[in-house]
Amino acid sequence: MSSRSIRIGLCGFGVVGQGVFDHLNKKRKALGALLGADMSVTRIAVREKGKKRDVAVDEGIITSDPISIATDPEIDIVCELMGGTNTAREVTVAALKAGKIVVTANKALLCDHGKELLSIAQQYGGHVLFEASVAGGIPVIKAIREGLVINDFSSIYGILNGTCNYILTRMANEGLSYQEILVEAKELGYAEADESLDVDGIDAAHKAVVLAYLAHGKWVDFKNVRLQGIKEVSQEDILFAKDNGYAVKLIAVVNRERGGKALHVSVLPTLVERRSSLGSVDGVFNAVSIHGDVVGETVYIGPGAGRHATASAVISDIVDAAKLLIFGGPEGRFPFLDSAPKNGGGIDIARPDEIHSRYYVRLVVMDQPGVMAEIASILASHKVSLASVTQKEVPEKAERASLIITTHLTTEEAILRAVADLEGLTILEEKPFCMPIGTIS
């Protein structure tokens, strides 16, 4: 075995940081034998020194200054596990400018600053590795980047947020409302105190942006991701799904449109077939379905978050980083780690009229004559064709009724305009709820 030492600095020592530290220590010998080099965490930056932790650490290696780790010439690999996008960016930039390899699980950071960070890495001969940023412990980034390297990716669909999938699964299994499940999910630790990053789809959108970059080499601006969370999903939607062989899932989509020239990235509640690869994935699990032009569809399912699963992914990046340091060739760098395999230069963002799907629309309307006629005429004016209309029988004296419409294939532009027109109707008692049906393309 070589006597080479690989020295890792952890910036951030919360749940994931402690997991990485713990698992690296426990398997230090096996990893050393694998690499022919000793790997160890030699410095750790924490927010609060002296805090009680789950793992025992020599206080001498702890600092409250992460930048000092990023710039420490004795550190080879910097693990950014702090979260947030301000200090995390400063630390990552400082480490890259010092020529180090940065391993991060931070999808928000990548979404907001990925382009800049990879460009700095390239300039200074470093790398940014981020297997843990999408789908937690599932090695889906390695699959896209290496295992499926010959493929172009016409579409990628993902359940990328475990909290949302947990809530939707329990809503379906127990017939409870979003609010009821959320309260319990928080008590159980399946949802954060501030749940909005998760339930509003923001976290999933960050991950979709990372996937889009990996698959197509283009950093899509977050504002170009059409985004809706799960707050408006009701028991009526869940019941309709069950009755019709579907499940409601929060689905991230990364699709090529316009003959491959335009990219469509969205995160939306979606009716997916219950028996499909994503429709049957329940609970906190994540799943990614990848359609490659050579291989066809491959599907990856597993834990999308949590101390151990995330640590597993972070450590796979650390080992890859160590390989680069030990074996890295000319100028010590692998060009394909710094650039996505595909050239995203000429790709546009798809326009709403280029995005095709069937849609589900739920309307809460006054129970009075002429309602259906008004709705139907608005849909017709946008050339949206009805596939089904369901109104459950209501009691004689009820003043409102839920009307559920499914459409034939139409465009996102047509359905959004139609829904906007429907919103203007005085017969509507609530904002309409609309979601795509099946996979969107």
Add this chain to the structure above:
Amino acid sequence: MSSRSIRIGLCGFGVVGQGVFDHLNKKRKALGALLGADMSVTRIAVREKGKKRDVAVDEGIITSDPISIATDPEIDIVCELMGGTNTAREVTVAALKAGKIVVTANKALLCDHGKELLSIAQQYGGHVLFEASVAGGIPVIKAIREGLVINDFSSIYGILNGTCNYILTRMANEGLSYQEILVEAKELGYAEADESLDVDGIDAAHKAVVLAYLAHGKWVDFKNVRLQGIKEVSQEDILFAKDNGYAVKLIAVVNRERGGKALHVSVLPTLVERRSSLGSVDGVFNAVSIHGDVVGETVYIGPGAGRHATASAVISDIVDAAKLLIFGGPEGRFPFLDSAPKNGGGIDIARPDEIHSRYYVRLVVMDQPGVMAEIASILASHKVSLASVTQKEVPEKAERASLIITTHLTTEEAILRAVADLEGLTILEEKPFCMPIGTIS
């Protein structure tokens, strides 16, 4: 871009070989940009020169002598896609002794000669890469080797043979017998003219041996794989499965027993929960469920065979091989590519008394008094405890009846002995059919 050229020799130019050739050519420019080197197929060995093929090839690069490619100093990477274990072994050994990297999809070759081949590779500074040998286009070898590198694998379950899964799925969907589906599957090209490699579980067992090596570093002798194919699976078994929330699948198992010190590899028809990750995988698809001590369960689903899916995996190995050639460090080799991450040195093969499962036993018995008493007493004598007994009501004059028994948790040793004793009963009209229930551990 560097002016370096990577020259690939294809040995074997059937369905997969032509797929590899075709896709490499079509994406030559993109791969070149990725690697900073031009990759091309410069020589091809065929069985029969002048044969009509799906892809156009310059006849000048074709030979009928694969060894001449294996030893050609102008060739960097040798793709062994011939199948079989004789010439394939000679070609692989010759290429490795010439210091080349060999990419193969040949699970039979690896199962029979993997230990020798990897040792020769190590000795001569070459490599053997074999992503396509297990689960076709699904990058599951890369997942085990790299993406899940920190994990020890307590158990791996796989649907590794698409032909068997296709036949079992159609038996379940259409209520037809094994024989009826097999005939059609052959006509449709989903089963080979000689189906035994597939339906007897041999192909799946070869793959299980490769997975066991990857996960545990030990080459398990093929004769130590407990193996049963799908020929004896009847509609009665399929119906029992449906009625009780299961599906019958041919499941490959790679499990650690005896506190991790013993390895259990088997390929058996198995009752798996319909709603489980493998139970819902239908048709020609393959699926692998991997349990890692750090990450938990991750599942990989996709096409396990076919020209394009297999080519996708072969090409991912070719690209990895090219990276090794271009960037490979000290002595041009990555040690962890030649050895599994785990040290299998001290691992035994698990004994039947160490393997625990629930079991399903179908007995065709004479319809006469005392039958159940005889059977129950044999099971009791082996301490096999009954969980359920089902005998569908038979007409008054029927002379035989099917008796389906499920057991509580017991050992493989106990159930095999009990079944052997049952076979000796004169009241039995047919050989008993027995399979594990659920995941085996």
